[in-house]
Amino acid sequence: MNTLLDVRDLRVRLNTARGPADALRGVSFALAKGETLGIIGESGCGKSMTALALMGLLPDGAVTSGSIRFDGDELVGADDARLCALRGRRIGMIFQEPMTALNPLHTVGTQVAEPLRHHLGMNKAEARAEALRLLERVRLPQAAQRLDAYPHQLSGGQRQRVMIAAALACGPELLIADEPTTALDVSIQREILDLIAELVSERGMGLLLISHDLGVMAHTVQRVMVMYGGTVAERGPTRAVFERLAHPYTRGLFRARPQLGLSRGRPLETIAGRVPELVDMPRGCPFADRCHRVVEACREMPPAFSVGANHEARCFNMEPAP
Amino acid sequence: MRFSDRAWRHSSFVIGSLLVGLLLATAALSFVWTPHSPTDIDVPSKLQGPSAAHWLGTDSLGRDIVSLLIAGSQNSIAVGLIAVGIGMGFGVALGLLASARRGWVEELVMRFADFTFAFPALLSAIMLTAIYGPGLVTSVVAIGIFNIPVFARITRAAANGVWSRDYVLASRACGKGAWHITVAHVLPNIASGLIVQATIQFATAILAEAALSYLGLGTQPPQPSWGRMLNEAQSMMFQAPTLAIWPGLAIALSVLGLNLMGDGLRDLLDPKLARQR
Amino acid sequence: MTDAKPGLSLLVVDTLTKDYRLPRDSLFSPPHIVHALQGVSFTLDSGRSLGIVGESGSGKSTLARLVMALETPTAGTVSLLGRDLHALPANDLRAARRDFQMVFQDPYGSLDPRQRVGRIVAEPLPAVAPKERHDRVAEALDAVGLRGTDADKYPHEFSGGQRQRIAIARALITRPKLIVADEPVSALDVSVQAQVLNLLQDLRVRFGVAYLFISHDLAVVDHVCDEVAVMQHGRIVERGTPERLFTRAEHPYTQSLIAAAPQARFQ
Numbered sequence: 001m002n003t004l005l006d007v008r009d010l011r012v013r014l015n016t017a018r019g020p021a022d023a024l025r026g027v028s029f030a031l032a033k034g035e036t037l038g039i040i041g042e043s044g045c046g047k048s049m050t051a052l053a054l055m056g057l058l059p060d061g062a063v064t065s066g067s068i069r070f071d072g073d074e075l076v077g078a079d080d081a082r083l084c085a086l087r088g089r090r091i092g093m094i095f096q097e098p099m100t101a102l103n104p105l106h107t108v109g110t111q112v113a114e115p116l117r118h119h120l121g122m123n124k125a126e127a128r129a130e131a132l133r134l135l136e137r138v139r140l141p142q143a144a145q146r147l148d149a150y151p152h153q154l155s156g157g158q159r160q161r162v163m164i165a166a167a168l169a170c171g172p173e174l175l176i177a178d179e180p181t182t183a184l185d186v187s188i189q190r191e192i193l194d195l196i197a198e199l200v201s202e203r204g205m206g207l208l209l210i211s212h213d214l215g216v217m218a219h220t221v222q223r224v225m226v227m228y229g230g231t232v233a234e235r236g237p238t239r240a241v242f243e244r245l246a247h248p249y250t251r252g253l254f255r256a257r258p259q260l261g262l263s264r265g266r267p268l269e270t271i272a273g274r275v276p277e278l279v280d281m282p283r284g285c286p287f288a289d290r291c292h293r294v295v296e297a298c299r300e301m302p303p304a305f306s307v308g309a310n311h312e313a314r315c316f317n318m319e320p321a322p
Numbered sequence: 323m324r325f326s327d328r329a330w331r332h333s334s335f336v337i338g339s340l341l342v343g344l345l346l347a348t349a350a351l352s353f354v355w356t357p358h359s360p361t362d363i364d365v366p367s368k369l370q371g372p373s374a375a376h377w378l379g380t381d382s383l384g385r386d387i388v389s390l391l392i393a394g395s396q397n398s399i400a401v402g403l404i405a406v407g408i409g410m411g412f413g414v415a416l417g418l419l420a421s422a423r424r425g426w427v428e429e430l431v432m433r434f435a436d437f438t439f440a441f442p443a444l445l446s447a448i449m450l451t452a453i454y455g456p457g458l459v460t461s462v463v464a465i466g467i468f469n470i471p472v473f474a475r476i477t478r479a480a481a482n483g484v485w486s487r488d489y490v491l492a493s494r495a496c497g498k499g500a501w502h503i504t505v506a507h508v509l510p511n512i513a514s515g516l517i518v519q520a521t522i523q524f525a526t527a528i529l530a531e532a533a534l535s536y537l538g539l540g541t542q543p544p545q546p547s548w549g550r551m552l553n554e555a556q557s558m559m560f561q562a563p564t565l566a567i568w569p570g571l572a573i574a575l576s577v578l579g580l581n582l583m584g585d586g587l588r589d590l591l592d593p594k595l596a597r598q599r
Numbered sequence: 600m601t602d603a604k605p606g607l608s609l610l611v612v613d614t615l616t617k618d619y620r621l622p623r624d625s626l627f628s629p630p631h632i633v634h635a636l637q638g639v640s641f642t643l644d645s646g647r648s649l650g651i652v653g654e655s656g657s658g659k660s661t662l663a664r665l666v667m668a669l670e671t672p673t674a675g676t677v678s679l680l681g682r683d684l685h686a687l688p689a690n691d692l693r694a695a696r697r698d699f700q701m702v703f704q705d706p707y708g709s710l711d712p713r714q715r716v717g718r719i720v721a722e723p724l725p726a727v728a729p730k731e732r733h734d735r736v737a738e739a740l741d742a743v744g745l746r747g748t749d750a751d752k753y754p755h756e757f758s759g760g761q762r763q764r765i766a767i768a769r770a771l772i773t774r775p776k777l778i779v780a781d782e783p784v785s786a787l788d789v790s791v792q793a794q795v796l797n798l799l800q801d802l803r804v805r806f807g808v809a810y811l812f813i814s815h816d817l818a819v820v821d822h823v824c825d826e827v828a829v830m831q832h833g834r835i836v837e838r839g840t841p842e843r844l845f846t847r848a849e850h851p852y853t854q855s856l857i858a859a860a861p862q863a864r865f866q
Contacts, residue, residue, distance in 0.1 A: 042788035043759070156655070185654040186815060187859040212788060215861025256793035258822035260845055260860065267800065268793035268822070274758055275788075488709040489719075492769070495667050495701045496723040497693035510713040 003069075004174055004206040005031040005054070010066040010076075012046075012053055012230075014278070021278035023049045025230040025286075026066070026301075033173065036200060036207040038221035038238065040214065042253075044275050046230040047210045051176050054208075055093060056083035071173070089119040092167035094196075096179035098159035102151040108135070108162050109147035115169045134165040138195060157188035161195070168199060174206045175199075181216065193220050214257060218242060223310075226250045229286025230278070231301070236311025244321060246313040248291045251322075285314070293317045328590055335586025341579025349395040358386035360393040361544045369562045378568055381551070382558050387565075391572050393546040397458065398576060401531040402524040404462050409469020410520060416470070417477025418508065421485060422500040432478070435471035443468040443530045444537075451539045461540040465530045469523050476519055480512040514591035521584035525577040532573050548573050609776055609809050610643040610666070615675035617661050617833075635661040637833040638675070645776060648803065648810035650824035650841070652817060652856070658833040659813045663781045666811060667701050668692060679777065697723060697773035704782035706762035710754040716740075717750030720769045739768040742805070743798060760791035764798065771802065779811045784819060796823060817860050821845055829853045 012024040024046045031037050039047040052058050054068060056075065068075040070086065087093070095101040102111060112134055113127035122130065128147065135143035138161040151159055160180060167175060177196060181189040197220055200207045209221050217224050217238060224241050226234045226249065234247040245251040255269040273290040282288050284299040291298070297316040304312040329335055357377065364384030371379045378387040420431035441449075447464035454460050484490060484507060493503050534540035535549025543550070548569040555566035616638055621631040636658045643649045653659040664670045666677055668684045677684045679699060687695060700723060703709040710719050720736050727735075737747035743764040754762055763783065770778050780799070784792040800823060802808060814820050820827055821841040828838040829852065837850040848854045 042790060186817075186861075187654065187855060189861065190859045193861075213861060214789075219861050253789055256790045258793075258796065258816075258818040260818045260821050260857075260862070261842075263818075263822045264841065267797045270793045270797060271790045274760065274791065488703045488705055489711040491669065492701065492703065492709055492766075493711075493722060494669055495696065497696040498722070506714075507711050511711070 002032045003030050004033045004035075004071060005029075005208075006067075006069040007050075007054075008067040008069075010050070010053060010068060011064070012049055012058060013063040014059065015061045016277075016279060018277070018279045022281070023062075023230055023278055024053065025281075027227075027230070027232055029225055029232065029235065031174070031206045031208060033206055034201070034204045035223070036197070036209065036221040038209045038211065038217040038224040039227055040211060040217050040224055040253075041227035042212055042275060044229075044278065045227040047227050048178055049230075050227075051093070051178050051208065051210055054176060055087055055091065056080070085119075088115040088167075088172070089170045090172050091174045091176065092170075092172035094160075094163050094167050094175070094177040094180045096182050098156060098163050098183070099151065101163055102159055104151050107148050107150055108154070112162065112166045112169060115166060119170045130169070131165070134169055135162070137199075138162075138165045138168075140165070156184050157192060160184060160188075160192055164192075164196065164199070168203075171203065172205065174208065176208045176210070178210045179212070180209075182211070182213070189216070190219075196220070214242070214254065226253070229275075229281050231286055231314065232304075233287065233315070234307075234311075234313040235304075236308065240308055240311045244307060244311070246307045246311075246318045247287075247315050248293050248317075248319055249287050250313075251319045285316075293319065325590065329586075332586045332590060334582045335590060338579050338582025338584070338586055341575055342583050345395060345576050345579060346399065348392050349399045352392045352396050356386075356389040356392050358389045360385060360389040360546045362386070369558070369565075379564075381565060382554060382562070387568055390546045390551060391548070391568060394548045394551065394569070394572070395576075397535075397541055397545070397547050398528045398531060398573075401458070401462050401465065402527045405465040405469055405527040405530075406520050406523045408463070408466030409473050409523060410516070413470040413473025414477045414516060416474040418481055418504050420474070420478045421481035421508070422504050428478070431474060435474045438467065438471040441468070444533065447534050447539050456539045456542060458541045458545065461531055461534040464534075465527050468530075469527070472523060473516070473519065476515065477512065480515050481508050484508045484511045514587075518584050518588045518591065521580050521587060525580035525584070528573065528576055528580070532569075608642040609645045609680065610811070611676075611678040612642070612662075612666065613640050613676045613678070615639045615662070615665060615677065616673045617658075617665060617670070618673045634833055636665070636672075636675075639830075639833070639835055640675075641828060641835065641838070643777070643809055643811060646803070646807045646809055647826065648812055648824045650820035650827040651811065651813045651830060652815065652820055652827060653813075653830035654815060654856075656832065657830040659830050660781060661833075662830070663701070663779050663811070663813055667699065667779055668696075694725075697725070698775050699777040699779065700770035700773065700775045702763070702766050702770050702778060702780045702783045704785055706759045706766060706786060707754075709766050710762055712754055714753075715750065716752055716754065716757075716765055719754070720750070720765060720772055722769060723773045735772055736768075739772040740765075742771060742802065743768045758791075760787055760795060763787060763791075763795055767795075767798065767802070771806070771808075774806060775808060777809045777811065779813075781813045782815070783812075785814065785816065792819075799823065817845065817857065829856065 008028050010024055010027040011022065013020055014023045027050055029037065039050060041047045053064060056078065058064065064076050066076060109128060109131050112131040116122045116127040116130055132143060132147055135146065140146055140158060140161045154162065180196065181192050184192060193216060211217060221238055223236065224238045225232050226241065226247065228249045234241055234250045241250065245254055252271040256271060258268060271290055284301050288294050288298040295317050302314045302316045304314050306312050362385060367380050367384040368382055369380060370376060376386050381387055381390065416431050420428040443465050446467055447461055450460045450464050490503055490507055493507060531540055532549035535547040536553045538553065540549055541547040551569035552566055558565050615636055617636040619633045619635055621633060623630040639662060641649065651659050651662060665672050671685055679695065682695065684692060684695065717736050720739055721732050724732060724735065736750050740747055740749055745761065745764055745768065757765065784795050787795060796819065803810065812820060812824055824841060826838065827841050827844050828835045829850065831852050837844065837848065837853045844853060845857060848857055
């Protein structure tokens with residue numbers, strides 16, 4: 001079976017200040033070995049929540065249901081020991097803020113070596129040698145000297161490279177990257193994304209890339225999933241999704257972006273209203289209250305309708321082809 | 323959830339508040355009524371056990387223990403309030419000044435704080451007593467002085483955090499000066515931390531007063547005091563060992579109550595924790 | 600662009616320089632000096648918007664603070680309506696501030712969480728009667744698409760986009776001639792960003808306010824600004840209209856920025 005990750009009807013309920021709310025409402029997707037999938041959406045859509053659910057890192061009091069199968073093993077309901085064995089060893093994760101994800105009191109070398117010692121049982125010398133090799137692979141300048149440097153002595157882009165090295169140390173099969181370049185300068189972003197893509201293809205890993213940036217998605221992933229209100233609004237090959245823009249939310253998102261050379265002088269098309277709080281999400285399609293194509297049927301959650309090859313959208317009244 | 327809803331669910335806060343409420347109620351009561359007069363010496367009735375007339379018995383001079391406890395609470399509250407008041411009044415002002423001015427002013431204030439920290443309350447009290455004679459006022463002043471650097475330090479640290487925020491920068495961009503920013507922006511944003519610290523310092527003050535009275539440097543007879551009750555009980559250790567329990571319990575419960583309330587307040591007033599549940 | 604027309608130009612920045620001293624490594628080594636700005640000059644006319652594009656370390660935030668007279672320059676001048684801001688006596692500077700205001704990047708940090716929105720928005724106003732203050736706050740909130748009743752609420756009751764609108768209302772209330780916007784939409788979601796950008800454009804047309812618009816996002820700057828200046832290491836390396844700059848950039852740094860910008864279009 002080539003399927004690395006198989007998520008079916010994943011639901012997560014959180015306790016908020018105003019009562020219980022559904023953060024994820026039936027998310028399903030699959031990821032094969034060597035495949036790259038992006039999750040795109042705005043704040044509160046559930047993209048980070050999906051990543052946390054995969055890693056078993058949800059906040060206390062969160063109730064999960066549905067199924068997450070990683071290489072055949074069920075992760076929902078798995079005990080902490082089993083999840084700890086997976087994290088860092090078979091599933092690697094990169095976060096948005098390298099400064100807070102790296103321990104400021106430990107050297108770079110120690111942090112990259114930590115998973116090696118913990119999961120693979122290497123001794124100090126072996127781990128250090130392997131850490132050096134990893135840092136050179138992620139093209140950290142002056143890697144040998146930097147082994148004993150502290151995170152605050154590196155730039156943002158360099159710290160992110162260290163995080164990538166640590167995430168890949170044990171040769172995981174799946175890499176989850178949550179907004180890995182958002183906090184970096186534009187010129188460094190491109191380098192880091194290319195590095196991630198290179199490493200993923202070289203090792204035949206699966207990549208789950210989470211971002212709010214359409215450009216980052218277009219550049220990096222083969223397939224993309226657009227999320228809104230805890231559901232998957234549209235899913236398919238990146239190019240197909242970005243050209244067809246079937247779901248009204250996807251189209252709205254696209255049209256709302258200023259584009260170099262294209263949008264000067266005209267007001268940007270905006271999506272009416274704003275994202276409701278989780279507790280205030282409408283029954284049925286979460287986008288219904290803001291959608292200019294809403295119809296009576298939208299009071300029920302739309303099933304996924306096919307739009308093209310391997311391309312589907314959850315909408316009763318999709319946008320016509322542009 | 324609203325503050326009152328969360329407050330009633332927080333066990334530390336509820337228990338602490340009840341104990342503190344009990345302490346305050348006792349002190350209030352002592353102004354209008356005590357079972358007997360705490361200064362009534364009745365030597366023939368000395369060292370009696372609990373009875374209908376004397377609920378907790380009498381001490382070595384025949385004074386009613388319950389009345390002594392109730393009247394003694396006045397002292398503890400007075401010292402707590404005034405000493406913390408002195409500490410907050412001067413300490414917060416110094417901390418805000420240091421944070422607003424930075425540079426050599428900040429250095430001066432912090433070094434002054436360090437200097438004062440070098441003299442523990444007891445040492446200061448002994449020194450002041452040697453100069454001005456023992457008494458309630460001396461001990462309050464000594465404890466108060468020791469509270470000043472405590473508040474100065476935490477105020478300065480918290481205020482520094484606020485000065486670095488964008489909304490202070492926005493206020494400066496409107497042309498507001500240090501005084502306006504301190505009063506309108508800094509103080510309201512650090513107030514909750516100061517309140518929590520105040521409850522903790524209150525507890526420390528009560529303990530310090532008890533210690534001073536125990537040493538004979540605090541409240542002088544015939545004014546009742548829990549600390550002095552402990553001292554007197556000490557000399558009666560073999561004849562009436564239970565005498566020490568009551569004032570000790572009173573001190574312990576007051577301090578416990580204040581600490582629990584302070585802990586609870588810290589949780590309840592912390593905006594990050596407040597948003598979670 | 601660099602010819603000073605003292606009668607016409609709203610803002611004239613002339614060889615602005617700012618150095619920062621960092622703590623020294625040891626008692627005997629000289630202190631490190633960071634040259635955050637190195638002789639920056641430009642002019643901005645009334646009602647126009649100038650975009651400042653750069654990455655971290657380019658000096659754009661320092662430039663914003665110096666133009667807002669929140670820090671003093673090491674050398675050079677900032678003149679608004681012909682007056683050197685840093686040479687003004689304190690009272691005159693305070694009075695002059697109603698002509699220039701600022702919008703910050705972080706919608707969560709730029710509003711005092713302990714104050715009600717009405718008080719926050721009214722902060723730049725000089726002492727006026729309560730009735731007039733109330734009316735002007737309501738007017739400012741209305742101009743940014745919020746309601747007058749929002750003045751009684753606290754910032755945490757609003758979303759990021761709404762808070763940024765509150766910040767813009769605060770910047771507008773004195774009808775300034777210049778608004779310095781430091782990454783005003785960078786922390787916002789795409790759809791919210793679009794709403795705020797439209798609002799900024801709309802306000803420019805309605806009130807004739809000039810913008811100094813700082814951003815790292817080329818597409819945003821392209822959309823909003825009449826002219827763009829690219830900064831690197833404390834200097835302006837290239838300047839021109841967005842059309843010219845983003846199609847026929849001359850400086851290698853500008854070219855690399857454009858090449859690196861992620862585009863959601865497929866060739």
